[in-house]
Amino acid sequence: MELDERKMKLCLYSSTYQDNAQLLKRGMKRKEKIHEQRKHKWDKRLETVADKQSKRQEKRDTNLQARRDVVKKKKLDKARKKGRIIS
Numbered sequence: 036m037e038l039d040e041r042k043m044k045l046c047l048y049s050s051t052y053q054d055n056a057q058l059l060k061r062g063m064k065r066k067e068k069i070h071e072q073r074k075h076k077w078d079k080r081l082e083t084v085a086d087k088q089s090k091r092q093e094k095r096d097t098n099l100q101a102r103r104d105v106v107k108k109k110k111l112d113k114a115r116k117k118g119r120i121i122s
Contacts, residue, residue, distance in 0.1 A: 114120045 111120065
C-alpha cells in the first residue's frame with residue numbers, strides 16, 4: 036500500500052516519472068548513441084577545419100614566396116640595366 040501511494044505522489048508531482056527499467060535502459064542507450072554521433076560529427080568538423088586552415092596557410096606561403104621572387108627579379112633587372120651587375 037505504501038509503495039502505491041509513493042508511486043501516485045511521484046506521478047502527481049513529476050511529469051516524467053518512469054518505473055519501467057527496460058524503457059529507462061532504452062532511453063539511456065538512445066541518449067548515449069546520440070552523444071556518440073554528435074561527438075563523431077564534431078571530431079570530423081575539427082579535422083576538416085584544421086585541414087582547410089593548413090591548405091590556406093600553404094597557399095599563402097606560396098603566394099608570398101612568389102611575390103618575393105618577383106621583387107628580387109625586378110631589383111636584379113634594374114641593377115643590370117644600370118650596369119651594377121654584369122652577368
